[in-house]
Amino acid sequence: MKGAFITATGTGVGKTWLASALATACVQRGKRVAAIKPIETGVDPDPLDALALARACGNESLAHAEGLYRAREPLAPCAIELRGGPGVGSLRAITKRIRELGKDADYTIVEGVGGVLVPLDRERTIADLAAQLDLQTVLVARNALGVLSYTLTAVEALRRRKVSVRAIVLNHVERGSRDDLSRTSNADVLASYLPRIPILRVPRVQSPNGMVDAATELFNTLKI
Template sequence: MTGRTVFVTGTDTGVGKTVVAAWLAATLAPHQRVALVKPFQTGAVDPAADGDEAFYRAALGDEAVDIRTLVSLPEPLAPSIAAERANEPIDVAAALVECRALAKKSDITLVEGAGGLLVSLTAEHDMADFAAALDASLVVVARPSLGTLNHTTLTLEAAERRGLPVEMLVISGFPKDAGVTEWENLRWFRDRYPALPLVVLAEAPLAPSDPLAGLEPHLLGPIPPVLAGRGLPTLDLPAQSSDS
């Protein structure tokens, strides 16, 4: 029986998709067979050493997770552009076959995109097409800071237009000294999307020795199906304040 596929996308590059994908894998692996895939890595020569896979491996240690990078391109560019410049066209169909094969032998397959949801893979396909072809639900990763409301809303609207269900929104890197901007952004998300599970990960040291320490996951809103039974503590929003 084929397991579920969850596609980890974000509002931008560098927002925390790798951190979130590794955290989800670590959270689920003690209970389920988990695969963790970076199908299209750019800006890496040896992905197990300098790609997102390196973070996965450091974060997951001895945890039994099937970790893969499928396509790797050296320049840190959108996949379609990196592929064109390297003269190595991306074989989207082959990547789909590999992801589906992993999903067949896993309970959950976590697939990390590159950049945001509408980044192109080829002239014809983008990340959203890839997620749709995998019949995946989305985890959308966003920043806590100013500008995140617009980027996140654009991403959620694009997901809806493409018929992609959103499993949860994850705000990654929530600062310890959060002020009005970060707290009010959380309140806005909760009020605007009351049915959308919202997970908040704290700003953590991401130390190479223990990269997932200090993320302190908290839940706002309903529990996402993928985390059912994992007992995430609820985040209490502070009363509206005027400090900044």
């Protein structure tokens, strides 16, 4: 299976937008893409992330495919299970399902959930799914003050689980952060700590379509 796993330093940093833009970039190149959100919570009633991804690759049914984890409460899967809700089950089964859904696609793009160590159950985190999937892992981070520590922490946590980060995307999420001086140096500082990982910057945009150029650059960087 060729493709990318999109994870992040946390929630709300741009995974869905970037994954959608990456799917669009692939479609524009005439590739068949399956963009999947295998684990989604806060589904009330629709899996909004999964739908955005599925629409970007022109196959809305992907969002509603059987065998994916969906839960209503906006919580980590481990917290949902502790409250008596559904458990995520075996990562092997989820991986198998993703492979099936991507079998006719040239590229499979998988969006994680929250940050890199979101607990799926009492033992496993989303990083364990990244390790199982063995796609090219992309780490999205907010290009704002604080991102240096968040990013270095996430990269170390992934490395400990034998997941190497293939690209870091510094995403300009915040409105009105023109005064955030860190934005001018974050990429350079990260590059000196992580010299082997390409670092891409995504500007503030109006919609995921505004990120397609950056996503095309990511596509070329990953050589997926």
